[in-house]
Amino acid sequence: MSQSPLLVHPSAPDRDGRIHAVTPKSAGWTYVGFEVYDLAAGSALRRETGSTEVCLVILSGRATITAGDKDIGTIGERHSVFEGLPWSVYVPAGSQWQVVAEGPCELAVCAAPSSGGRPPVLIGPDKVGQETRGKGSNTRHVRNILPDSSPIAESLLVVEVMTPSGNWSSYPPHKHDRDALPAESLLEETYYHRLNPKQGYGVQRVYTDDRSLDETMAFGDRDVVLVPRGYHPVGAAHGYDLFYLNVMAGPQRIWRFYNDPDHEWMVG
Numbered sequence: 001m002s003q004s005p006l007l008v009h010p011s012a013p014d015r016d017g018r019i020h021a022v023t024p025k026s027a028g029w030t031y032v033g034f035e036v037y038d039l040a041a042g043s044a045l046r047r048e049t050g051s052t053e054v055c056l057v058i059l060s061g062r063a064t065i066t067a068g069d070k071d072i073g074t075i076g077e078r079h080s081v082f083e084g085l086p087w088s089v090y091v092p093a094g095s096q097w098q099v100v101a102e103g104p105c106e107l108a109v110c111a112a113p114s115s116g117g118r119p120p121v122l123i124g125p126d127k128v129g130q131e132t133r134g135k136g137s138n139t140r141h142v143r144n145i146l147p148d149s150s151p152i153a154e155s156l157l158v159v160e161v162m163t164p165s166g167n168w169s170s171y172p173p174h175k176h177d178r179d180a181l182p183a184e185s186l187l188e189e190t191y192y193h194r195l196n197p198k199q200g201y202g203v204q205r206v207y208t209d210d211r212s213l214d215e216t217m218a219f220g221d222r223d224v225v226l227v228p229r230g231y232h233p234v235g236a237a238h239g240y241d242l243f244y245l246n247v248m249a250g251p252q253r254i255w256r257f258y259n260d261p262d263h264e265w266m267v268g
Contacts, residue, residue: 004215006206008224013038016045020224022190027226031155031249032188033111034224039063039101046098053114054091055123055146055158057245059194061105067120068095074102075122081106081243082196085125086160088145090152092118108192112155112249121152138266140169148255157187157248157255166238172263173205173231179251184258187250189227191234193219193242200240206232209260231260 010019020036033052037045039061047054056065062076067089078084091097093116099107129144143160146153163169179186193202198221207214208230219225225232236242248255259267 004217006215006226006228007217007219008226009220010036010222017043019222020192022224022226027188027228029188029228031112032190032247034190034192034247035109036192036222037107037109039099039105039107041101041103044098044100045107046096047109048096049091049093049111051093051113052111053093053116053118053154053156054097055110055153055156056089056091056097056099057108057110057145057158058087059106059108059245062102063105063107064100064102065089066098067091068097070120072120072122075124076102076105080196081160081194082162082241085128085130085143086145087125088123088158090118090121090123090146092116092120095120108245110156110158110247114154118152118154123152134171137167138171139164139167148253153253155249155253157246157253159246161244161246163234163236163242163244165236165241167236169234169236169242169244171233172266173233173260174257175229175231175260176248176250176255176257177229178258181252181254181256183256185250185252185254185256187248187255189232189246189248191225191227191232192245193221193223193225194244195221196241196243201237202240202242203235203237204232206230
């Protein structure tokens, strides 16, 4: 049985430590880019943003960061995505950034089109909004790095979600694939999954109303799932806590979702 084109496994690190490289071209869409790097102590990574804005998320470890002409300093404090809150840096289009790892460092690079003209911004843990959604086995904990209420970014939406063992998330199934505001916004989305313990797995389904797209994927630690359109619920297997980092972008920076009518009854 062939693998779903929406499920992307990590590769062996390239010479820069990159294990994921999702581009609009590779994903077959328009807006979202996403990379993950495993940086060794002392290694340096330098990039130009070009026509995209970027959010650098220190998933684990510590690094010294420069964004444009701004010396951000050394940031990061958690050893794992399963402890504490993230440190992130917004870097505008038409600029450049540098990351120097102070020790082993896992770095996510989230990107979307932008016209530029904004300043670099440090997004420390004190700027990360927290909320709990759902109840019972649908409970999950959200960390908003760049929500649509934030004025920092032009296109990017970035959020972390912690889903306890055995729970469902992005549930009941919802979608955001129509540019039909105020009812629904069009947003492409990536999910970067981490599991604790790491030998675990979870399940994600991506499907449309007419089932022209209907993919159910068992993902492992460090896999990426692409959501070009459709509903996209996630389940964490019993015994394994699930973390995922979401990146979204579309023609307008607004998150408005539409629940699957078959399952909306459970939200009352």
